[in-house]
Amino acid sequence: MNIIIYTLIILTFFYFLLKWSASVPSKKITKSLRFFSLLIFIILAVLFAIGGKFLLTLPLTLISLALIKLKGLSLFQIFSLFRLIQTLRQSGRFSFNKSQRNNPSSISVAEAYKILNLNIDNKPTKELVNQAYIKIQKKIHPDISPETSRLSAIVNEAKDIVLRDIS
Structure with missing residues (x-):
């Protein structure tokens, strides 16, 4: 029963997120998502490096570099x-x-x-x-x-x- 409730909550969240994104300029969405994704990947890479999980930092670093160089996803x-x-x-x-x-x-x-x-x-x-x-x-x-x-x-x-x- 809890899975159904959580699924409905998640789907409702994504519905409102997509509805919101339909009214916001796409350049603003692009810049914001790229910035926040880059920030999250860098923070995770640093945390994994501090924790000694160097093998996990490599994919996060590569994804971060791809976000910097790509013009669109x-x-x-x-x-x-x-x-x-x-x-x-x-x-x-x-x-x-x-x-x-x-x-x-x-x-x-x-x-x-x-x-x-x-x-x-x-x-x-x-x-x-x-x-x-x-x-x-x-x-x-x-x-x-x-x-x-x-x-x-x-x-x-x-x-x-x-x-x-x-x-």
Whole structure:
């Protein structure tokens, strides 16, 4: 009985964590998680070194070095994809139900900026829009996963709308 309660508590915690991450800018999440992960790995490596467990310090040190050098981890890509899906679900443009197709009406300008993670107040350049578009498409392109073809079509439409708004 206790296992069920603990499982429900853990799942509830992760649900609210993912819900929170959908509203926070992905760069802030990336920097915070990388910093805290790095800090935890360094502290554990030092504690293991002090305790004489030198064999355990090597993997933690290597992970810490990888966090410093890498530009992105798959965990951060999952957060970004989750944010995109949440944005589209809130606007009614995406559902996990395959029988329901995406809304044929066009996306508003504000939604297009939000889908591409761009700030509507600061008019971005074409290069910035293309960079944001490519960053998202690398994660959801239909060649990578056929299930994401609807998401890819929505992101294509959002890019076109933002580019029309800029020019």
